[in-house]
Amino acid sequence: MVNSFLNNKSISYYGYVTQVFLFVFFASADIALLTAMAYDRYVAIGQPLHYATVMNRRACVQMAAGAWISGILNSAMLTGNTFALSFCGDNTVDHFFCEIPQLLKLTCSVSYLSETVAIAWSACLILCFFVLIIMSYVKIFKTVLRIPSEQGWCKAFSTCLPHLTVVSLFIFPGIIAYLKPTSSSASVLDLVVAVLCSLVPPVMNPIIYSMRNKEIKAALGKLTGWRLFTKNEMSVFFP
Numbered sequence: 001m002v003n004s005f006l007n008n009k010s011i012s013y014y015g016y017v018t019q020v021f022l023f024v025f026f027a028s029a030d031i032a033l034l035t036a037m038a039y040d041r042y043v044a045i046g047q048p049l050h051y052a053t054v055m056n057r058r059a060c061v062q063m064a065a066g067a068w069i070s071g072i073l074n075s076a077m078l079t080g081n082t083f084a085l086s087f088c089g090d091n092t093v094d095h096f097f098c099e100i101p102q103l104l105k106l107t108c109s110v111s112y113l114s115e116t117v118a119i120a121w122s123a124c125l126i127l128c129f130f131v132l133i134i135m136s137y138v139k140i141f142k143t144v145l146r147i148p149s150e151q152g153w154c155k156a157f158s159t160c161l162p163h164l165t166v167v168s169l170f171i172f173p174g175i176i177a178y179l180k181p182t183s184s185s186a187s188v189l190d191l192v193v194a195v196l197c198s199l200v201p202p203v204m205n206p207i208i209y210s211m212r213n214k215e216i217k218a219a220l221g222k223l224t225g226w227r228l229f230t231k232n233e234m235s236v237f238f239p
Helices: 013-046 048-054 057-083 100-104 113-145 150-179 188-198 200-210 214-224 231-237
Strands: none
Touching: 013 048, 013 057, 013 100, 013 113, 013 150, 057 100, 057 113, 113 150, 150 188, 150 200, 188 200
């Protein structure tokens, strides 16, 4: 951020390391937390009477700690293997922040098997989290289909909608960014997708989750004057 404000395009070696570590760490911890939240939604809808027992303070602390620890370990492994490689030639990263695919283009190592294994392990870890999210929502939808009342459907839908939106904003741009073929230079699409991955989810998270806050909904109703935020209708759209 300092470099951006000062219009300085150079960065130190330790700056590279810090950027890569923090980027991978927060991305890994984020997907782990989203997985824990998917399980939380499943318990809230599928086992509402046992929610207080299953999702107690200890369980929440353990899941949060597990997300952060897995993020640290995954980031340390990827960052360590990346910067253990030899870099030569042009030291210009054709991007506005340091990410591993861009750094691998600058390496002059004949083989980077350890980095390939680390990336494969990270991909498998993310895939496991994604599968767990899908499994949670499959069970949620099975439970919702057994709910007889329309009000119950609306309540279940409003419980899952914010989380599904955040998951979509986080995962789909990442799939586009990291599964598409790499090019020698970053295109406009690469930069746009990178912005979507790194900036849009954190910016949208407070907005999406705040829409469930009664005080904020009431304030938006007064500000906009829309019937959407009237007392009778807000329980349907944003319970």
